[in-house]
Amino acid sequence: MKKVLLIGGLCGMTMLRAASMIEDECREKEIAIEVKIQNVWESPTVYMDGLDVLIQMMPLYETAPCMLVSGKPFISHFQEKQLLSSIVEYLERGGEAS
DSSP: OEEEEEEESSOHHHHHHHHHHHHHHHHHTTOOEEEEEEETTTOOOOOOTTOSEEEESSOOOSOOSSEEEEOHHHHHOTTHHHHHHHHHHHHHTTSOOO
16 A cells, blocks of 8 residues: 655645545556545644555655655646646556656
């Protein structure tokens, strides 16, 4: 099962929407997925072990032991489909960069 974590602050509804979009796309491609969201103001410790993708809605990390992406497109909707596609394609390939 692939694991995705969205981290952010007060953008809870945006993270819920993004999580739902990722789950829907993965379900369509028959990718077993677990998507979680985390408000870092409430729970500041981010556990990255076992993650396939970390989506950060604010710039917290420069590196991670998994695919690390900015979630800004989910906030602005600019290039949102491209980001969603790149995440799903990465998961579909088994977590290997192209």
